[in-house]
Amino acid sequence: xxxxxxxxxxxxxxxxxxxxxxxxxxxxxxxxxxxxxxxxxxxxxxxxxxxxxxxxxxxxxxxxxxxxxxxxxxxxxxxxxxxxxxxxxxxxxxxxxxxxxxxxxxxxxxxxxxxxxxxxxxxxxxxxxxxxxxxxxxxxxxxxxxxxxxxxxxxxxxxxxxxxxxxxxxxxxxxxxxxxxxxxx
Numbered sequence: 764x765x766x767x768x769x770x771x772x773x774x775x776x777x778x779x780x781x782x783x784x785x786x787x788x789x790x791x792x793x794x795x796x797x798x799x800x801x802x803x804x805x806x807x808x809x810x811x812x813x814x815x816x817x818x819x820x821x822x823x824x825x826x827x828x829x830x831x832x833x834x835x836x837x838x839x840x841x842x843x844x845x846x847x848x849x850x851x852x853x854x855x856x857x858x859x860x861x862x863x864x865x866x867x868x869x870x871x872x873x874x875x876x877x878x879x880x881x882x883x884x885x886x887x888x889x890x891x892x893x894x895x896x897x898x899x900x901x902x903x904x905x906x907x908x909x910x911x912x913x914x915x916x917x918x919x920x921x922x923x924x925x926x927x928x929x930x931x932x933x934x935x936x937x938x939x940x941x942x943x944x945x946x947x948x
Contacts (some may be wrong), residue, residue, distance in 0.1 A: 766827050766885060774834035777842060777874050784830060785817050786840065791838035791861040796839060803859050804900040804921065805807050825849075831860070831874050839865045842874035844882050844891070852889035852939075854882060858902075871902070875909045883942040890938055896921055897931035910945045911935040 780788070785888040789810055797806065808816075811875050820828045833839050840860035845852040860866050870935055882888045893911065909925040914936055919929035 766881070768827075768829070768881060768885070770873075772873050773865060775839075775870060775873075777829050777877050778830040778832065780817070780821055780828040780830050780841075782818055782821050784860050785814055787836075787838045788817055788830065788841075789813050791840070795859070795861045796863045799859065799861065799863065800897060801923065802902065803857075804896065805859065826854075827878070827886070829874065829881075831865075831870060833862075833865070837862070839870065839872070842878045844878055844886070847886070847888070850889065853886055854891055855884075856882070856891050856893045867901075872905050872908060874942070875905055879909050879937065879942065883939055888939065890936055892934065892936035894934050897933055903933065903935075906935050910937045910941050912937065912941070 767779045769776060771777075781931040783831060790829075792813060793810070795805060817828075820826055825847040825848075826843065829842040830838050831842065839862045840858065842856075842858045844854050844856055856875075856876070856878060858871060860871055874948075882891045891911075892914075893906060894917075895906060897916075912935060913933060915934045915939075917932040917934070920932040921930045923930055
């Protein structure tokens, strides 16, 4: 089920990705800073790999890829509901702000809450889960504010390199009834 959706906030747009976004997406992802890569576990990929993956995602009925667009039309990041299991009504969530200048302005919180609401409202999911590295407390606060609850920790599960060693991978989720309680608060 392909879902088309759009939200606006202060000139910024969060909307479903489209095939014609592929070049702008590549340009934004290719500019992801080393700090952003470290915090999200992203690794560089060749343009052909990214383009092929992006175009497959646009038509994949088991995911909803949303792009965060600046007022001037640039792709700033993505907010993704993926690995949708329609039988269990569950999915995974991830987000990445590619442009370092757009961080710390509430865009991540806004895009997280919008994707969460899409997951439970329009998609009718029961569970939305994610994992966040222990070295990324800012993202963890965003997820907690959005209603995600820690479910467990995979200790020393992520290798950051010989200079930093390992960090924990923290598992979090929000359930449908918890989302409904947020909407009523």
